[in-house]
Amino acid sequence: MTGITRTTKEKIIKAFFFIIAATSVIILGLIILSLFREAWPIFRATSMKDFLFGTEWYPTYDPPSFGIWPLIVGSLIVTVCSTLIAVPIGVLSAIYISELAHPRAKEILKPVIELLAGLPSVVLGFFGMVVLAPWLQDTFDLPTGLNIVNASLMLAIMAIPTISSISEDALYSVPREFKEASYALGATKYETIVRVIVPAALSGVSTAVILGMSRAIGETMVVLMVAGGAAAVPESLFDSVRPMPASIAAEMGETPFRSDHYHALFAIAVVLFFLTLAFNLIADYVSHKFREEGSATL
Amino acid sequence: MKSGNLRWRYIKQFLFFGLVKLAVALIALALGGILLYLLMQGYSAISWDFLTKPPTDAMTKGGIMPAIIGTFYLMVGSIAVSLPLGVASAVYLSEYSKKSRTLRIIRIGINCLAGVPSIVFGLFGLGLFVVYLKFGSSILAGSLTLGILILPTIIGASEEALKGVPQTFREASLALGVSKWQTIYHIVLPNALPGILTGSILGIGRAAGETAPIMFTAAAFFTARLPASIFDEVMALPYHIYVLATAGTRIEETRPLQYGTALVLIALVLGINFVAILFRSYTRRRKSW
Amino acid sequence: MVKLNEHDGSIISVQDVNFYYGASKALTDINMSFKKNQVTALIGPSGCGKSTLLRLLNRMNDLIDGTRVEGRVYFEGKNIYDPHVDPVDIRRKIGMVFQKPNPFPKSIFNNIIYGPTLSGAGSRSDLSALVEKSLKQSVLWDEVKDILNQSAMRLSGGQQQRLCIARALAMNPDILLMDEPTSALDPISTAKIEELIDELKKDYTIIIVTHNMQQAARVSDETGFFYLGKLIEYNQTAKIFTKPDLKQTEDYITGRFG
Numbered sequence: 031m032t033g034i035t036r037t038t039k040e041k042i043i044k045a046f047f048f049i050i051a052a053t054s055v056i057i058l059g060l061i062i063l064s065l066f067r068e069a070w071p072i073f074r075a076t077s078m079k080d081f082l083f084g085t086e087w088y089p090t091y092d093p094p095s096f097g098i099w100p101l102i103v104g105s106l107i108v109t110v111c112s113t114l115i116a117v118p119i120g121v122l123s124a125i126y127i128s129e130l131a132h133p134r135a136k137e138i139l140k141p142v143i144e145l146l147a148g149l150p151s152v153v154l155g156f157f158g159m160v161v162l163a164p165w166l167q168d169t170f171d172l173p174t175g176l177n178i179v180n181a182s183l184m185l186a187i188m189a190i191p192t193i194s195s196i197s198e199d200a201l202y203s204v205p206r207e208f209k210e211a212s213y214a215l216g217a218t219k220y221e222t223i224v225r226v227i228v229p230a231a232l233s234g235v236s237t238a239v240i241l242g243m244s245r246a247i248g249e250t251m252v253v254l255m256v257a258g259g260a261a262a263v264p265e266s267l268f269d270s271v272r273p274m275p276a277s278i279a280a281e282m283g284e285t286p287f288r289s290d291h292y293h294a295l296f297a298i299a300v301v302l303f304f305l306t307l308a309f310n311l312i313a314d315y316v317s318h319k320f321r322e323e324g325s326a327t328l
Numbered sequence: 329m330k331s332g333n334l335r336w337r338y339i340k341q342f343l344f345f346g347l348v349k350l351a352v353a354l355i356a357l358a359l360g361g362i363l364l365y366l367l368m369q370g371y372s373a374i375s376w377d378f379l380t381k382p383p384t385d386a387m388t389k390g391g392i393m394p395a396i397i398g399t400f401y402l403m404v405g406s407i408a409v410s411l412p413l414g415v416a417s418a419v420y421l422s423e424y425s426k427k428s429r430t431l432r433i434i435r436i437g438i439n440c441l442a443g444v445p446s447i448v449f450g451l452f453g454l455g456l457f458v459v460y461l462k463f464g465s466s467i468l469a470g471s472l473t474l475g476i477l478i479l480p481t482i483i484g485a486s487e488e489a490l491k492g493v494p495q496t497f498r499e500a501s502l503a504l505g506v507s508k509w510q511t512i513y514h515i516v517l518p519n520a521l522p523g524i525l526t527g528s529i530l531g532i533g534r535a536a537g538e539t540a541p542i543m544f545t546a547a548a549f550f551t552a553r554l555p556a557s558i559f560d561e562v563m564a565l566p567y568h569i570y571v572l573a574t575a576g577t578r579i580e581e582t583r584p585l586q587y588g589t590a591l592v593l594i595a596l597v598l599g600i601n602f603v604a605i606l607f608r609s610y611t612r613r614r615k616s617w
Numbered sequence: 618m619v620k621l622n623e624h625d626g627s628i629i630s631v632q633d634v635n636f637y638y639g640a641s642k643a644l645t646d647i648n649m650s651f652k653k654n655q656v657t658a659l660i661g662p663s664g665c666g667k668s669t670l671l672r673l674l675n676r677m678n679d680l681i682d683g684t685r686v687e688g689r690v691y692f693e694g695k696n697i698y699d700p701h702v703d704p705v706d707i708r709r710k711i712g713m714v715f716q717k718p719n720p721f722p723k724s725i726f727n728n729i730i731y732g733p734t735l736s737g738a739g740s741r742s743d744l745s746a747l748v749e750k751s752l753k754q755s756v757l758w759d760e761v762k763d764i765l766n767q768s769a770m771r772l773s774g775g776q777q778q779r780l781c782i783a784r785a786l787a788m789n790p791d792i793l794l795m796d797e798p799t800s801a802l803d804p805i806s807t808a809k810i811e812e813l814i815d816e817l818k819k820d821y822t823i824i825i826v827t828h829n830m831q832q833a834a835r836v837s838d839e840t841g842f843f844y845l846g847k848l849i850e851y852n853q854t855a856k857i858f859t860k861p862d863l864k865q866t867e868d869y870i871t872g873r874f875g
């Protein structure tokens with residue numbers, strides 16, 4: 031043995047791995063820190079209340095006005111609309127893949143869905159911009175096709191593979207005995223799915239839904255390219271909006287370094303960060319409950 | 329009466345299954361339609377010159393070679409950052425950690441990191457790497473940002489791969505008087521390698537397709553020459569699509585370039601993911617335990 | 618304090634041991650010493666703590682979170698639960714064969730040299746000799762001598778188990794612990810391994826857990842009967858199986874319970 035004993039060496043190795051594993055937490059801390067550091071000064075120019083609930087986002091006017099309420103509403107509305115589209119389609123397709131599809135079909139469908147989950151969002155944004163927008167504009171005779179409907183549709187298309195794939199895992203892991211017990215009691219396949227399988231997989235499915243929403247609210251390129259960019263509280267689904275990520279992405283390149291506007295954009299990132307954090311903590315809680323109590327808690 | 333009831337149950341089932349199939353058809357229609365449309369529109373723009381020549385005439389003509397190269401650098405850079413960190417984190421989580429509050433904090437941290445929006449990573453990279461550490465907008469700053477973005481994916485995949493190695497292998501090795509680290513290094517990691525590789529390839533695919541994180545940390549609108557060091561800015565495929573489609577005065581005129589670039593990016597990302605999925609099913613079938 | 622090890626020819630001895638999985642107690646007040654170059658069988662109904670005791674002897678229980686040991690286990694005059702003792706050293710001297718054969722997904726050759734190379738054994742030719750010697754000891758050599766580079770996963774269950782024995786023997790241990798080594802095997806493989814145990818006892822001390830009464834009677838010199846985490850009776854095998862001291866032991870052996 032060269033100097034240090036094996037036990038010491040093993041301890042050093044373990045400590046090394048611990049430090050690396052802790053980097054994720056450190057990075058998360060750094061993210062929070064650096065966001066706050068750059069966001070903080072905006073509250074010299076405006077109050078927290080005016081910032082969050084002010085309805086006017088005119089960062090480049092003189093005097094500027096930093097109310098992000100329209101941006102928050104924009105984010106929430108496209109998230110909710112896209113969820114309303116993506117959840118039923120995603121979950122129903124998961125039911126198909128897990129319960130109805132022929133094993134051969136399943137073997138193809140599952141990887142295809144997984145593949146599509148990797149479609150770059152800039153491509154979807156691009157498609158929404160050059161194909162869906164003109165079509166919407168012509169068909170509904172609108173001033174612009176870049177609006178809530180377009181953004182929600184493209185976001186939904188982006189979220190569906192994620193929701194479908196995670197839901198399918200949850201449905202698939204429902205124990206066979208449950209299904210058999212249900213069939214043995216004379217239930218139809220439909221009844222078994224709706225009364226037994228889906229409830230048993232509910233936490234997994236809800237996790238999928240929450241994660242899908244969290245992706246939608248944080249997604250940048252799609253809303254940057256197809257939401258239209260109007261920083262006003264919308265009155266109809268065919269209005270343009272400017273969700274928070276779009277605002278940051280569009281304006282950060284143009285704004286002077288460490289101006290009030292720059293700080294305001296970082297403050298928006300803080301809001302966005304905590305919003306998605308909340309979603310993820312809920313998802314973490316739900317899936318934990320699922321894992322610990324398992325299918326026993328029907 | 330009874331048979332009428334049963335009939336109604338079967339009608340319900342019929343309707344429900346119809347709905348389920350409709351959902352699948354909608355997905356196939358939407359995603360298949362989008363891919364097919366982009367393929368048809370982009371196909372004609374693709375040529376050898378398009379792939380190997382730089383843009384010309386203020387980016388209204390020519391190819392996308394610098395963007396392909398730039399994306400390649402960012403892919404390599406981000407995996408170089410995230411693979412060692414990710415695998416080592418996973419080794420701690422799967423092999424060393426005991427159930428404790430610290431462990432719970434680390435897990436929550438990783439989950440939260442996985443959920444951070446990509447634009448927030450972009451700002452973080454801007455604040456820390458570009459400004460504070462003075463890397464400037466560069467391959468280095470972009471790779472670090474993307475590397476952190478895909479870190480949770482790599483950790484997750486690696487941990488799953490490590491957990492998949494049967495406990496009996498570890499016991500057999502330890503019972504021979506082999507130390508824990510040697511057991512990990514000689515038995516656990518080699519057997520987890522296929523899973524780790526699959527996760528890495530998927531991570532690379534994700535990094536290749538991201539736009540928001542590199543907007544302020546690495547991506548250049550246009551560069552006249554190829555990057556000479558990791559402190560240079562690069563063009564990148566996703567950002568190039570965005571730029572061509574939204575900025576400039578001749579957006580309509582450059583449509584073919586936009587479709588072409590989009591098609592190249594889709595082919596790249598889906599190709600990478602496809603390789604990962606194929607590789608995974610191949611190693612799963614070959615697995616001897 | 619008596620140094621049990623020296624005076625009665627025992628190689629390892631357990632003194633006043635209690636063992637806990639979290640809050641539940643799996644072993645109570647165990648005192649037991651194992652004689653050198655003998656085969657000791659541990660018998661008793663399922664869940665009585667046989668495996669726990671076996672794994673305690675080479676500190677394999679360390680791998681399970683939340684376990685706790687009270688008492689001492691003396692080996693070579695030292696308490697192996699002393700904080701200064703490195704379990705890795707102990708496991709090199711006390712080998713183990715598991716219930717289910719668990720070869721590594723490597724070649725037969727590499728399975729055997731795995732332990733020795735990692736604890737710093739010599740050259741390639743030494744290793745070849747070691748592989749041959751270990752495989753001969755475990756009576757597998759003739760069956761595999763031409764396929765040493767083939768994956769061990771392709772062997773039959775019985776062959777895999779003998780490979781695992783060879784792998785343990787390659788470390789040249791003092792003691793070999795075997796936890797139901799034949800319970801996953803067919804009768805012919807079982808017979809081969811029983812013969813093997815008889816052979817090995819010349820060079821090694823063997824402690825074997827078994828549910829098979831005939832097996833215990835056939836292969837062992839000493840037998841310990843456990844019940845609910847306690848050592849009920851510990852005696853020469855011949856005595857245990859013909860005229861046990863306690864009625865409880867007799868009931869178990871004759872199949873009246875458990």
Ligand SMILES: Nc1ncnc2c1ncn2[C@@H]1O[C@H](COP(=O)(O)OP(=O)(O)OP(=O)(O)O)[C@@H](O)[C@H]1O
Nearest residue numbers: 638643661662663664665666667668669670681828
């Ligand atoms: N990893 C563990 N965690 C908690 N309790 C355990 C664990 N392993 C064993 N036990 C408990 O300790 C007791 C003794 O178990 P042990 O495995 O030693 O029994 P055994 O005599 O080997 O049984 P068998 O003949 O079935 O192998 C049992 O009550 C068992 O439930």
Ligand SMILES: [Mg+2]
Nearest residue numbers: 667668669796
């Ligand atoms: Mg046992």
